[in-house]
Amino acid sequence: MRYIFKNASLSITRNKGRNLLIGILILVISCAVSVALAIDHASAALIASYEDKYEVEATIAMNRENMMQNFDPENREDAKADMNEVFQTASSITAADIEAYADSDYVKSYYYTMNTEMNAVSLEKAEQSMAGMPQQKRGDQEFEEMASGDFTLQGYSSLSAMNEFIEGSYQIVDGEVASDFESDTCLLNEELATLNDIQVGDQITLVDPNDETITYSLTVSGIYQEQSERENGMKQFANSVNTIITNAHVVEQISAASESLRVSITPTFILTDSSVVDAFSAELSEKGLSEYLSVQTNLDQVESATSTIANVQTFSVTFLIITFIIGTIVLLIVNFINIRERKYEIGVLRTIGMKKSKVCLQFISELLIVSLLSLLLGAGIGAAISVPVSNYMLENEIASAQNEQQSIRDHFGGNGKEMIPDQGEMPEQGPDTGKNNFQGVIELQAFNSIDAVVDIQVVIQLLGIGLALTVISSLSAMISIQRFSPLTILKERT
Amino acid sequence: MENNNILTMEHVSYRYKDAKQNEYVLTDLNFTFQKGLVYAIKGKSGSGKTTLLSLLSGLETDYEGNIYFRERELRQFDLDRYRSRDIGIVFQSYNLLPHLSAAENIILSMNVSQYPIPDKKEKAVELMKRVGLSEDQKDRRVLKLSGGEQQRVAIARSLSYEPKLILADEPTGNLDKETEREIMDILVDLAKQEQKCIIIVTHSDPVCKRADVVYQL
Numbered sequence: 001m002r003y004i005f006k007n008a009s010l011s012i013t014r015n016k017g018r019n020l021l022i023g024i025l026i027l028v029i030s031c032a033v034s035v036a037l038a039i040d041h042a043s044a045a046l047i048a049s050y051e052d053k054y055e056v057e058a059t060i061a062m063n064r065e066n067m068m069q070n071f072d073p074e075n076r077e078d079a080k081a082d083m084n085e086v087f088q089t090a091s092s093i094t095a096a097d098i099e100a101y102a103d104s105d106y107v108k109s110y111y112y113t114m115n116t117e118m119n120a121v122s123l124e125k126a127e128q129s130m131a132g133m134p135q136q137k138r139g140d141q142e143f144e145e146m147a148s149g150d151f152t153l154q155g156y157s158s159l160s161a162m163n164e165f166i167e168g169s170y171q172i173v174d175g176e177v178a179s180d181f182e183s184d185t186c187l188l189n190e191e192l193a194t195l196n197d198i199q200v201g202d203q204i205t206l207v208d209p210n211d212e213t214i215t216y217s218l219t220v221s222g223i224y225q226e227q228s229e230r231e232n233g234m235k236q237f238a239n240s241v242n243t244i245i246t247n248a249h250v251v252e253q254i255s256a257a258s259e260s261l262r263v264s265i266t267p268t269f270i271l272t273d274s275s276v277v278d279a280f281s282a283e284l285s286e287k288g289l290s291e292y293l294s295v296q297t298n299l300d301q302v303e304s305a306t307s308t309i310a311n312v313q314t315f316s317v318t319f320l321i322i323t324f325i326i327g328t329i330v331l332l333i334v335n336f337i338n339i340r341e342r343k344y345e346i347g348v349l350r351t352i353g354m355k356k357s358k359v360c361l362q363f364i365s366e367l368l369i370v371s372l373l374s375l376l377l378g379a380g381i382g383a384a385i386s387v388p389v390s391n392y393m394l395e396n397e398i399a400s401a402q403n404e405q406q407s408i409r410d411h412f413g414g415n416g417k418e419m420i421p422d423q424g425e426m427p428e429q430g431p432d433t434g435k436n437n438f439q440g441v442i443e444l445q446a447f448n449s450i451d452a453v454v455d456i457q458v459v460i461q462l463l464g465i466g467l468a469l470t471v472i473s474s475l476s477a478m479i480s481i482q483r484f485s486p487l488t489i490l491k492e493r494t
Numbered sequence: 495m496e497n498n499n500i501l502t503m504e505h506v507s508y509r510y511k512d513a514k515q516n517e518y519v520l521t522d523l524n525f526t527f528q529k530g531l532v533y534a535i536k537g538k539s540g541s542g543k544t545t546l547l548s549l550l551s552g553l554e555t556d557y558e559g560n561i562y563f564r565e566r567e568l569r570q571f572d573l574d575r576y577r578s579r580d581i582g583i584v585f586q587s588y589n590l591l592p593h594l595s596a597a598e599n600i601i602l603s604m605n606v607s608q609y610p611i612p613d614k615k616e617k618a619v620e621l622m623k624r625v626g627l628s629e630d631q632k633d634r635r636v637l638k639l640s641g642g643e644q645q646r647v648a649i650a651r652s653l654s655y656e657p658k659l660i661l662a663d664e665p666t667g668n669l670d671k672e673t674e675r676e677i678m679d680i681l682v683d684l685a686k687q688e689q690k691c692i693i694i695v696t697h698s699d700p701v702c703k704r705a706d707v708v709y710q711l
Binding site: 007351353 | 578594606651
């Protein structure tokens, strides 16, 4: 058997021209394949890393589709009453419900934010600093029929829930956040504190807007500032100016004392991975989640942010398939021509008694040796060129996304900077704020370079593809060897 | 009494697969070939000489009748092994591999036969000398050898695993008279000294004259 490989290597070294041609062909194919594989791997790793970094978050939100199905435009009064009922249902979710929902195999951790409207004794409400700009209403206030308070009381269940602080849009300028999440403490906006001359350590008394006999005292543990200053130095109206921040325990206590107080609760569940979203949603329905509420996730946001890379990945896979098909066809043709030229050799080997299988083995061995050398060389060259090629591809993607960004700005008139600031200027938004409507464009800056690396996995895949290519393209040789009659070949030559 | 028959043809007929019912190339051949003798099978072009050689070498088995090699029907043989171990074949156009040297062509044949040879290189040189080639020609590519030298290499190759039967298809067809005589000397010598059976398919009268037995097609 050893002589077959020796004969194959002799044939390669003594027929340099022929093997060089095949080698160059395989080299070109392997370069292309290794670049495509490297880009594919790097893209997949980037997407996985992004998905790891930005965990799959699920929240419970209104299912507008279901709500609108029950809306009867002919009977507006009834419809309004129905809608009110829906909001009652939505509002009726309690911290205990959240806890029950979170008791799931699909949930890694959870947190929630509770909001309500309160008045306060001897605390003057800060007025809007920008004239003509209506104060933002909370989602479910449109149907509020009860008296609303001057202040928004926002209670967080844990540090994880405090997205604004984590992302830096709120920042403590005095005092601190009480980390026990149980004490009767609160944080005031700097503007509100200044207006009312309140210091850290002072007490404020909250009053139920529907029943002034119900009060609740909180100690100010910190003063925070909303980071909303623009480049031009103009201070924008801070949404949070009349927001008093406390913990969820306090809001629960207040809510328990007052039946008339409307409390909205926004839970966030950190899911184990993106594949469990449907199962988690089904589980919540089983646990009694209203049909007007549904599970919403940040998957679209994650997908939007990774869409650029996903495009590059799709392109690389398509390129890989096309290269493989074209490579196979070209190699099949070259091998077919090659075998026709070597008919005489086949005839001689068969005449001296070499079995067809051994002749096949020798020819395939020759192709394998040439392929292997070319594949390894191709992997090396591919490793060198895959990084600039992939970054070049990404560069184009970023440029086209920037054009898209400019185009969106143009739609809004002016310079549109209020809605879509330049990259780098955009204050980071939490995944559940709903303010960031242009994630795909803005998040693009996260991927301005791909570390496309031809690692051992790529080399193994490349070898696998190369071997498959070699075997497929050897088919012409194998079929020819089976069909050739040695004596006919030798007679033709004579 | 010792049976000297190496190859026996009994009522052998052959027609091509696409030929008509009665269009036989070879009809009812009954030849016997013994060791130590040189046989010439003579015939004009198209008389079926090469076809007969393909039957005897096991390259074609679709014949009628029987061919026995040492009393065993050829169809029962592993014919690849039969060609690589039991018979040697010499062609008019030498049929050597051009990318190999003279010695490498001979050694390749030894390897294919899997015949136990302790030192193949030494044996190759010995065979080359046996057919009148010098040792310094062993590393020369066969295309750089003359026609006569190439035919000598082909004969040396056919002897490399010591077969008892040598089939030669017009072995001197491409050679001049002098070289033809030298090649025939080698073949006759192999029959007489080494008791090999030499079957030469030819249309050459000088070759037939050197043969012990001539069969006409």
